[in-house]
Each structure stands twice: as structure tokens, then as C-alpha cells.
Amino acid sequence: MARRAVHAAPRRRSGRWTALAFLAPLVIYLAVFYAYPLYRNIDLSVHDYTPRAFVRGDAEFTGLDNYADILSDDTFVRALRNTAVFTLVSIAAQYALGLALAVFFHRNFRLSAVLRAMFLVPWLLPLIVSASTWSWMLNSDNGIVNAALQAFGIGQINWLTSPGTSLLAVTVANIWLGIPFNLVILYAGLQNIPADLYEAAGLDGANGWQRFWRITFPLLRPVSAITLLLGLIYTLKVVDIIWIMTKGGPADASTTLAIWSYREAFGTGQPDFSPAAAVGNLLILIALAAGLLHVRLQRKEERA
Amino acid sequence: MKTFPWKTAVGVVLVGLMLFPVYWMFNVSLTRTGDLRADPPHWFPWNPTFEGYAAAFAQQLPALATSLFIGLGTVALTLVVALPAGFSLARLRPLGARGMDFLLLVAQMIPGVVMAMGFYAIYIRLGMLNTVPGLIVADSTLAVPFGVLLFRAFMASIPGELMAAAQIDGASTWRTFRSIILPLSRNSVITVSLFAFLWAWSDFIFASTLNRNSDVIPITLGIFRYIGNNTTQWNSIMATAVIASIPAAFLLVLAQRYIAAGVTAGAVKD
Numbered sequence: 001m002a003r004r005a006v007h008a009a010p011r012r013r014s015g016r017w018t019a020l021a022f023l024a025p026l027v028i029y030l031a032v033f034y035a036y037p038l039y040r041n042i043d044l045s046v047h048d049y050t051p052r053a054f055v056r057g058d059a060e061f062t063g064l065d066n067y068a069d070i071l072s073d074d075t076f077v078r079a080l081r082n083t084a085v086f087t088l089v090s091i092a093a094q095y096a097l098g099l100a101l102a103v104f105f106h107r108n109f110r111l112s113a114v115l116r117a118m119f120l121v122p123w124l125l126p127l128i129v130s131a132s133t134w135s136w137m138l139n140s141d142n143g144i145v146n147a148a149l150q151a152f153g154i155g156q157i158n159w160l161t162s163p164g165t166s167l168l169a170v171t172v173a174n175i176w177l178g179i180p181f182n183l184v185i186l187y188a189g190l191q192n193i194p195a196d197l198y199e200a201a202g203l204d205g206a207n208g209w210q211r212f213w214r215i216t217f218p219l220l221r222p223v224s225a226i227t228l229l230l231g232l233i234y235t236l237k238v239v240d241i242i243w244i245m246t247k248g249g250p251a252d253a254s255t256t257l258a259i260w261s262y263r264e265a266f267g268t269g270q271p272d273f274s275p276a277a278a279v280g281n282l283l284i285l286i287a288l289a290a291g292l293l294h295v296r297l298q299r300k301e302e303r304a
Numbered sequence: 305m306k307t308f309p310w311k312t313a314v315g316v317v318l319v320g321l322m323l324f325p326v327y328w329m330f331n332v333s334l335t336r337t338g339d340l341r342a343d344p345p346h347w348f349p350w351n352p353t354f355e356g357y358a359a360a361f362a363q364q365l366p367a368l369a370t371s372l373f374i375g376l377g378t379v380a381l382t383l384v385v386a387l388p389a390g391f392s393l394a395r396l397r398p399l400g401a402r403g404m405d406f407l408l409l410v411a412q413m414i415p416g417v418v419m420a421m422g423f424y425a426i427y428i429r430l431g432m433l434n435t436v437p438g439l440i441v442a443d444s445t446l447a448v449p450f451g452v453l454l455f456r457a458f459m460a461s462i463p464g465e466l467m468a469a470a471q472i473d474g475a476s477t478w479r480t481f482r483s484i485i486l487p488l489s490r491n492s493v494i495t496v497s498l499f500a501f502l503w504a505w506s507d508f509i510f511a512s513t514l515n516r517n518s519d520v521i522p523i524t525l526g527i528f529r530y531i532g533n534n535t536t537q538w539n540s541i542m543a544t545a546v547i548a549s550i551p552a553a554f555l556l557v558l559a560q561r562y563i564a565a566g567v568t569a570g571a572v573k574d
Binding site: 124129134240287 | 314319386388389412420423426428506508545548
């Protein structure tokens with residue numbers, strides 16, 4: 001009886017107001033620092049803003065012209081393709097490597113906890129640090145990667161400055177950056193799988209490979225889904241690593257949608273905010289679509 | 305528990321491969337300028353030199369201080385906004401709690417470059433471009449949604465009896481929050497603070513857009529300008545990179561279990 005009274009207490013009128021009072025800082029924060037910048041961004045994308053119009057606030061309203069312009073721009077197709085390649089290759093490789101490592105470290109052995117912790121180091125470094133380190137490692141003339149390849153008789157490769165390899169180079173760096181995150185989440189998922197399932201499978205004579213495909217992988221599906229979704233959302237918006245390593249070049253070879261938007265707005269001497277905002281909003285739509293797709297797939301799975 | 309020495313050996317090799325770039329950064333930071341162009345590069349710093357570090361400290365110390373200040377400011381702002389909100393969502397059942405969850409999820413999907421343009425458009429009118437407070441506010445947008453969701457998940461797991469007991473004793477909701485919930489939430493406060501600090505410390509997008517013409521710059525922008533102006537002194541660049549990584553390394557050693565717990569709680573939601 002007492003318990004019920006306590007639980008009912010927050011539903012009183014005054015309780016409602018208290019709840020809102022505690023929530024108020026967040027509501028104000030979201031309105032001022034999320035909603036308003038987003039509104040400004042949409043406003044930018046439907047006007048023709050020049051830096052001067054920016055200060056004076058008298059840009060011409062152009063409707064969806066900016067969107068039409070970017071969709072018919074040659075860069076759009078390249079950027080979309082590069083975004084797809086960069087994102088899908090990155091998350092697939094991060095997931096596969098993260099899962100393999102999680103399974104490896106799941107077995108207790110001497111130093112396993114310490115070694116696993118060391119895998120987190122790349123993830124905690126500032127991106128500019130990792131990106132500049134990779135830039136130097138992939139440097140054409142003095143980079144360690146080319147020096148190592150030379151030992152195998154492979155000649156100099158201009159990783160960051162040739163159109164054929166720059167997207168590959170930034171993707172490899174991004175995969176490296178994402179492994180720790182995948183490892184941490186998948187490892188946590190593995191720990192929630194009951195050990196007696198493996199014991200039972202062992203008694204039935206299942207080998208390691210069968211145990212992985214019949215037990216680990218299926219039971220890890222919800223965790224895998226959230227890992228891949230977070231990876232997708234994160235990778236779609238990557239700017240730092242690509243900008244620092246290649247600036248999207250050469251000749252747009254590593255330009256993604258996020259890089260394109262960044263370059264139009266801030267990357268050149270002459271900011272072109274309106275098309276940049278249009279590209280940015282397109283990116284939001286893609287991320288939201290991915291999020292909704294994920295929710296749908298999960299519901300379907302729950303029903304099945 | 306049986307031990308498999310070969311597994312430890314494989315683990316060491318894997319860690320070695322994974323951390324090779326980190327080692328390489330350290331190696332280059334100790335290399336003499338004359339040896340930077342050696343072909344093939346030296347695998348070890350044969351004649352270690354601290355000239356890179358001397359140059360880094362001489363030129364980048366103010367930027368490190370700026371980043372420290374921005375990081376701490378971001379932590380403070382994030383906690384002030386996210387702690388009461390997490391408490392409210394977990395315990396007080398406000399109107400629109402479900403909608404708030406969805407909003408926070410969406411907030412995390414918005415690309416940084418979009419936020420940067422929005423902030424730029426606002427700051428240019430308010431005169432907040434190239435200011436430290438402007439950057440603190442922008443950086444906090446990375447951590448606030450994460451912080452609220454993590455606090456909510458954590459505070460929902462605190463036994464309700466503790467709150468009920470306090471309320472029977474006549475404590476106000478604010479008093480309950482301050483005296484019961486906050487002390488019990490210490491671990492989650494540490495986790496959120498760590499992430500808020502690290503994200504602000506390593507932010508590049510906001511620094512390079514909202515603060516690019518300032519004399520007061522954070523360390524990430526310092527390194528970026530260094531690369532642009534100084535393509536020959538990679539030992540100084542890498543030395544700065546090593547110094548800029550120290551907070552991360554320090555926090556990793558200090559709070560490894562909080563970090564892992566935080567990621568798990570923040571990511572694996574039901």
C-alpha cells in the first residue's frame with residue numbers, strides 16, 4: 001500500500017511541474033543550441049547567402065534552387081559514391097575486425113584484460129593526431145608504409161596524392177579509428193551470452209566454428225545491429241580525418257558529402273554557405289533514413 | 305582457469321600491429337630533423353632528440369592551455385544541463401519524456417558540419433565568432449545528448465526505495481536530487497565528464513570553423529596550422545601530437561573501467 005502511494009506521488013499536479021522544472025534547462029538548451037542552429041541552416045539553404053548578405057541579413061529567397069543546383073552538380077554523384085564506399089567499407093571492416101578481436105579476447109588468458117584495454121588507445125587520441133600520423137606514415141617519399149612495401153618489391157605509391165588511392169587511404173585510417181569502439185560494444189555483448197549455452201554445445205560435440213555461427217553470431221544480433229547503426233551514422237558525417245589527410249582531393253577523389261559541404265562553407269577563401277547548407281541537410285535526411293530503416297528492421301525481427 | 309601462453313603471444317602481436325601508428329608518432333617525435341628524410345626511415349630513434357618537444361612547447365603551450373580551459377568549461381556546461389534532465393526523465397516522468405528520447409537520438413545524428421554552419425550564422429551576428437565561450441557552447445552539443453541518455457539510464461537503476469524514504473522524511477525533490485541521487489551517480493558523472501572533456505579537447509570541426517581567425521586557438525587547430533605552415537618539421541608536429549594525446553592517455557589509465565561502462569550504457573539501449 002505504502003509503495004503504491006509513493007509511486008503515485010509524482011503524478012500529482014505539483015509533481016508534474018517539478019518534473020518540468022528539472023527538464024527545463026535541457027529544453028531551453030535544445031531549443032537554443034540545436035533547433036535554432038538547424039533552423040538557421042535550413043534558412044541558409046533556401047536563400048542565396050553571400051558573406052556580405054550574411055552580415056546584413058538581406059539574402060535573396062531562392063526556394064529549392066540550391067537543392068536543384070547541388071543535385072545536378074557533377075560533384076554530387078562523385079560525393080554520393082565516395083560516401084557510400086567510405087561508409088560501407090569502413091563499417092563492414094570495423095565490425096568484422098572488432099568482432100574477431102572481441103571473440104579472441106573473450107577467452108580469459110594471461111594479460112587479456114590489459115591487452116584489450118590497450119586497444120582503446122587509438123580511439124581516445126584526438127582525430128587530428130591520428131590523421132596527421134597516418135598522413136606522415138603514408139607520405140610518398142619518406143613514409144614508413146612505402147618503405148615497408150619496398151621490402152616486398154612494391155614501388156612507390158602516392159597514397160594521398162593520387163586519385164586511385166586517396167579514398168582507400170582515408171578509409172583505412174578510418175577503419176583503424178573505429179575498431180576500438182566496435183571491440184568495446186561487441187565484447188560487452190559477448191559477456192551477456194550465457195556460458196552454459198557453450199557448455200551444452202561443447203557436450204554435443206560442436207567445434208569452435210559451429211559455436212560461433214550457431215550461438216555467438218545469432219545471439220549477438222541486437223548488439224550487432226546497434227553497433228552497425230551507430231557506425232553508419234558516425235561515418236556518414238566524418239569530416240576531420242578526410243579533411244586533414246587529403247582535403248577531399250585530389251580532384252574530388254576522396255570527397256564525401258560531408259567534405260563537400262565543409263569545403264563549400266569553410267574550405268575555400270570564399271564561403272558559399274547556401275549550397276553547403278543544402279548538402280548538409282541532404283546528409284541529415286540520409287542519416288534519418290538510416291535510423292528509420294534500422295527501427296523498422298528491428299520491429300520486423302521482434303515480430304518474427 | 306587454464307592459461308594459454310600462445311593466446312597471450314597472439315594478443316601481444318595484435319596490440320603491436322594496432323598500436324604501430326601510435327609508436328610511429330612517438331618515434332618520429334624523437335627523430336632529428338636531418339634524419340626525417342632518411343630512406344628507409346629509422347625504425348627506432350637512433351639518436352633521440354628533444355628538439356621537436358622544445359619547439360612544440362615553445363609554440364603550442366598557449367594552445368594547450370586554451371584547450372584545457374575549453375574542455376573544463378564544456379564539462380561544466382554539460383553537467384549543469386544533463387544532470388537534472390537525466391534525473392527528471394528517469395524519475396519524475398515529465399510530459400513528453402518519450403518524445404525527448406527521440407529528440408536526443410536525432411540530435412546525435414546531426415552532422416557536425418551542419419551544426420557548425422548554424423552556429424556560424426548565429427555567432428557572426430552576436431559577435432561570438434573567435435571566442436572561447438562560443439567554442440565551449442558549440443562543443444557541449446556533442447556531449448549533452450549523450451550525457452542525458454547516460455544519466456537517465458543510470459538513475460533509473462537506482463533503487464526507488466531510496467528516493468521514497470527521503471520523501472517520507474520530508475525532503476523536497478531538489479533535496480532528494482542533491483543529497484541522494486547525485487552522490488550515488490558519481491560513476492556516471494565521471495564517465496560523462498571524461499567524454500565531454502575528450503570530445504571538446506579533440507574537436508576539430510568547430511575549432512576550424514568558429515575560431516579560425518582568432519589568436520586564441522585550441523591545440524587541434526594549432527596542430528592543423530602547424531601542418532599547413534611547416535611541412536618539414538614533422539618531428540615538432542609529432543611532438544605536439546604526443547603532447548596533445550597526454551590527457552587522453554592519462555584519462556585512459558585513470559578511468560578505463562568507467563569508459564568501457566559508459567560506452568556500453570550509452571550504446572546498448574533497449
